[in-house]
Amino acid sequence: MKTRKFSILFVFLVTVCLTAGTAMASETTIFDSLSHRSALAAPTLTVTTSGTTVSLSWSSVAGATGYTLYYVPYPYTGPDSIGNIPMGTETSMSISLWKGAAFYAAVKSYDSVESSGYSNIDLFTIDDSGQSKWTFTEDNVNFGIYGVSPEAVLLDDGSVRLYVTGGRQGMKLYRASDGLTFTKETASLPLGGSDPTLIRLGDGTYRMYYNDPDTIKTATSPDGLAWTKESSTGISNTNGNGAWGVPDSIELPNGRIRLYWVDTPIGTPNPPNGYEVIKSAISSNGLTFTKERGFRTKGGYADPHILLAKKGNWIGLFSLIPLFTEEDPNVPITIHVGTSTDGLTWSLESEPIISVSGGHVVDPASYPLGDGSYRVYYPATSELNPPHNSFIKSGILKRK
Secondary structure, X not given: OEEEEEOOOOOOOOOEEXXXXXXXXXXXXXXXXXXXXXXXXXXXXXXXXXXXXXXXXXXXXXXXXEEEEEEEEOOOOOHHHOEEEEEEOOOEEEEEXXXXXXXXXXXXXXXXXXEOXXXXXXXXXXXXXXXXXXXXXXXXXXXXXXXXXXXXXXXXXXXXXXXXXXXXXXXXEEEEOOOOOEEEOOOEOOOOOEEEEEEEOOOOOEEEEEEOOOEEEXXXXXXXXXXXXXXXXXXXXXXXXOXXXXXXXXXXXXXXXXXXXXXXOOOOOOOOOOXXXXXXXXXXXXXXXXXXXXXXXXXXXXXXXXXXXXXXXXXXXXXXXXXXXXXXXXXXXXXXXXEEOOOOOEEXXXXXXXXXXXXXXXXXXXXXXXXXXXXXXXXXOOOXXXXXXXXXXXXXXXXX
């Protein structure tokens, strides 16, 4: 539970942004223009929490004959969302809520003539850490497609292309009108390339970022089938180890391109599993990239895939490679949901959203279904040690 006090007029429409457990109001007060003068003092409100129980108490006001508790669900949607509870002469109350509940609260005192102004205003949330806001339902479809690092592209006609890295065969391409029934397509893909990630350019053409083999390079295509190699991004495997690459590209709200990739910290040659980090770089033209400082994630999170990149609202999927799995190779790799306000600092859910019994899941990719949910594709294995024969599976990721 986190509590944050605001000295703002309660009935004034505010835009509040919660970031990493804090709250911020875009307008602080118009008290001078909207408040009424009252001889009664406003109470002082205190909010404490224990688990899902919220306890509210307020100071007694001299001359007051009663109190009214006001509450508003967060986020604020307008005056119609304001509710109140007549408290009589009581100066406290406790109530059990649900995980994830969030409310503003304030109190007024009154007598037979008038009411006071609002007390201080508290915004409280019931901590829902560990409780995913997402559900995943497997499609239970056998695609018969083997490989890793899929990339899904939703086409204008509603069909889906799936680019898959197939080992010695290089990249392969499939297409499905329904996202489930795939047939192989003939394409001229970058020879020797792997782990593709695509963006759609403003003119309707495509740019691909891919590993080749220790450098992230680019290629362009007018239709997603015939590809022409373009240039190097300048991002390369400086540590010379195998835990590298698997890029993911995303267009930012300001039109720039951010590229994510997996690496290991400098000075850690051939590190044990669980040392993987994710780095990023930014570009204004999609070709020349400037590396961004620090790591986006640490501790074995890898294979980034960004589902949503809006101002203040980023959602991604990440594989988690457990630390030191060389010592216990039967610990599975799982896929987790991550959220961010800027695409740089990520909060990762500790519980996996995608896993498979007796095997690993890695390299997520997706396309939006139009209702806020996503169809996610991911390679899975049926063995933990040694993992081999990765086959593509899918399912629906949606908010609860």
